[in-house]
Amino acid sequence: MPDAPRVLIVDDHPLFRDALETALECAFPSGAEATHASNLSGALDILRSHPVDLILLDLNLGDCAEFEGLTTLLAAEPGCPIVVVSATETPKAFQMAGALGAAGYLPKSMSLEDLSAALATTLDGGTWFPKTNGTHLPASPAAERIASLTPAQRRVLAGLSAGLLNKQIAHEMDISVATVKAHMTAIFRKLGANNRTQALLIYQEDTSVGSASNA
Known part of the structure; x- marks a missing residue:
């Protein structure tokens, strides 16, 4: 610590x-x-x-x-x-x-x-989550697929979600456009998506908890 x-x-x-x-x-x-x-x-x-x-x-x-x-x-x-x-x-x-x-x-x-x-x-390197009185929810398929992405792939997907073009994502990450495209191919494979739209739908499913809270 x-x-x-x-x-x-x-x-x-x-x-x-x-x-x-x-x-x-x-x-x-x-x-x-x-x-x-x-x-x-x-x-x-x-x-x-x-x-x-x-x-x-x-x-x-x-x-x-x-x-x-x-x-x-x-x-x-x-x-x-x-x-x-x-x-x-x-x-x-x-x-x-x-x-x-x-x-x-x-x-x-x-x-x-x-x-x-x-x-x-x-x-100190530990984790802390609230106790849920024994309640256990299996990880959603979307969460499991997003969790399987590498940090670089997650960053590319986040850029895609923000509406950035490949060249803009490349600039933000200081990598080539070809590398961005390679990451996109890997993302589609891991998410089971055929295109950007499908990948974004999976990402949006993952990042939503369906809560009414605003904080």
Whole structure:
């Protein structure tokens, strides 16, 4: 565990960003460096020049919804643990986050003490997910297929979902257009898709939990 962990808090609610920073201070009395972003694009901008040890991510932001932000950040920062922090508190959401590769899922209803303990656990290399009273939901076919993609393939798929052209994805990832096309071929094979439209439908199924919550 880093002595002074660098944490990126991605949440569009200032009060809850402050609450998370307070939880970090309780978990790490010697100090933690917290950086804030209110949306996904802001988080990606910060990560380009500011490496972090942990990302705390709200599910629904102004420029993304449900698990779109998680899959995008997992692709952009494959070595960094990402913990979902959300008001969506359903077993399906917990299971989906874990299947996609999140290091944890912290409901916003948690007490400050529990938040602090969970943050310490994830920064120490562990995982933290809510107990679900024995409820177990099998991973959806879409989640399993998305989880099988490499970080680079997930990033290409996220770019496709954002409406980017192959040359734009290539520029964002600093790779050739030919490499993007090779990734797309592998993505179609793993997802069982014949074209971009089918791949996007599978991706959209994966990134939706069908929740009425907006936080």
